[in-house]
Each structure stands twice: as C-alpha cells, then as structure tokens.
Amino acid sequence: MAHEIKNILFLIVIGVFCGFYYLDILSLPQPEEKNLVIFLIGGITIFLVLELGRSIYRGLKNKYDHKSSLFQDIKAWIKSRQFILVVNVILYVIFVPIIGFFIATLLFIALLNYLLNSRKIWEITLLPIVLLILIYLLFVTLLGINLPTGILF
Known part of the structure; x- marks a missing residue:
C-alpha cells in the first residue's frame, strides 16, 4: 500500500503541474504551438488518469496490509x-x-x-x-x- 500511496501522490503533483502549465500556454499567440502543447497535455492527462486508476485499484485490493498508515506513507514519500x-x-x-x-x-x-x-x-x-x-x-x-x-x- 505504501508504494501505491507514493505513486498516487507523485501522479497528483505531476497533474497539478500540467494544469498550471496548461493555464500558462493559453496565452500563446500562435495556434500551432498552443495546439501542440494541448495535445501533449491531453496525452499526459490520459496516462495520468489510467495510472492513477491502476494505483487506486491496487491500493484498494491490498488495503488489508496493516503494516502502514496513510500518514506514515505520506511521511515516507516526503523523505x-x-x-x-x-x-x-x-x-x-x-x-x-x-x-x-x-x-x-x-x-x-x-x-x-x-x-x-x-x-x-x-x-x-x-x-x-x-x-x-x-x-x-x-x-x-x-x-x-x-x-x-x-x-x-
């Protein structure tokens, strides 16, 4: 479960970063540049959603692992x-x-x-x-x- 929590937190951070980048590129003057970046962020978003779903599924499947708690997992990920x-x-x-x-x-x-x-x-x-x-x-x-x-x- 600890590995899945770390993976989920990492994916959320990447998703937030992509969201801020998407908001930043909306001001690009050339539509080609904007469309390319939107296409790439769309692909990354699909990958992130699939990977996030897979991690949540594996985490729920192995939720009976009583060796760690959510707080301990987050603390371990920060380190x-x-x-x-x-x-x-x-x-x-x-x-x-x-x-x-x-x-x-x-x-x-x-x-x-x-x-x-x-x-x-x-x-x-x-x-x-x-x-x-x-x-x-x-x-x-x-x-x-x-x-x-x-x-x-």
Missing part, C-alpha cells in the same frame, strides 16, 4: 527521492525566469547531484559546468537560440 526530484524541478521552473537559465541550471544540477548522494566533487561542480558549456555552444552559438535570461545572466 523519498521522488519528492526531492519533484520539489527541485518545481523550484527550477520557478527560478529560470528570475535568475536565468544558466545559473538556475547550474544550481539545479549541482543541488540534485548532492541530494542524490553524489559526493564526488567533479560530479557536483565540473559536470554541470561542462554540460552548460555544451548547451551554450550548441544552442546559443551554433543554433542562435536565445535562452531565458534573468537578473544574473
């Missing part, structure tokens, strides 16, 4: 790596327009590596820097795409 990933992605999306793509991505990758118990110094510092240099060379220099800038860069 899990899934929760860490969800919170970091949400913070990343919030901070990209504020502090810029490069600084937010550097902080996101370094913090995520650290939180996921990667204690090698090159994975926390060098890996994000090399990745950002490659992104800069590919997207900004080679393709001429402007990445989001913020107050820092």
Whole structure:
C-alpha cells in the first residue's frame, strides 16, 4: 500500500503541474504551438488518469496490509527521492525566469547531484559546468537560440 500511496501522490503533483502549465500556454499567440502543447497535455492527462486508476485499484485490493498508515506513507514519500526530484524541478521552473537559465541550471544540477548522494566533487561542480558549456555552444552559438535570461545572466 505504501508504494501505491507514493505513486498516487507523485501522479497528483505531476497533474497539478500540467494544469498550471496548461493555464500558462493559453496565452500563446500562435495556434500551432498552443495546439501542440494541448495535445501533449491531453496525452499526459490520459496516462495520468489510467495510472492513477491502476494505483487506486491496487491500493484498494491490498488495503488489508496493516503494516502502514496513510500518514506514515505520506511521511515516507516526503523523505523519498521522488519528492526531492519533484520539489527541485518545481523550484527550477520557478527560478529560470528570475535568475536565468544558466545559473538556475547550474544550481539545479549541482543541488540534485548532492541530494542524490553524489559526493564526488567533479560530479557536483565540473559536470554541470561542462554540460552548460555544451548547451551554450550548441544552442546559443551554433543554433542562435536565445535562452531565458534573468537578473544574473
């Protein structure tokens, strides 16, 4: 049952994120972009509903597992790596327009590596820097795409 509760909470967080993104894209000027994103969110919604139904069914089927309660399951999920990933992605999306793509991505990758118990110094510092240099060379220099800038860069 604990696994199903974690799965249901994770799916709800993804659904809420998709809902906010859907509300945000309604202001896009080009109908092609809007329609593509609406199509993708529709597909994700169908998947989420099916997976949520499957998790609820399995949870109800195994409800006689008295080893854990709902509160304990939620507490365990908050301490899990899934929760860490969800919170970091949400913070990343919030901070990209504020502090810029490069600084937010550097902080996101370094913090995520650290939180996921990667204690090698090159994975926390060098890996994000090399990745950002490659992104800069590919997207900004080679393709001429402007990445989001913020107050820092």
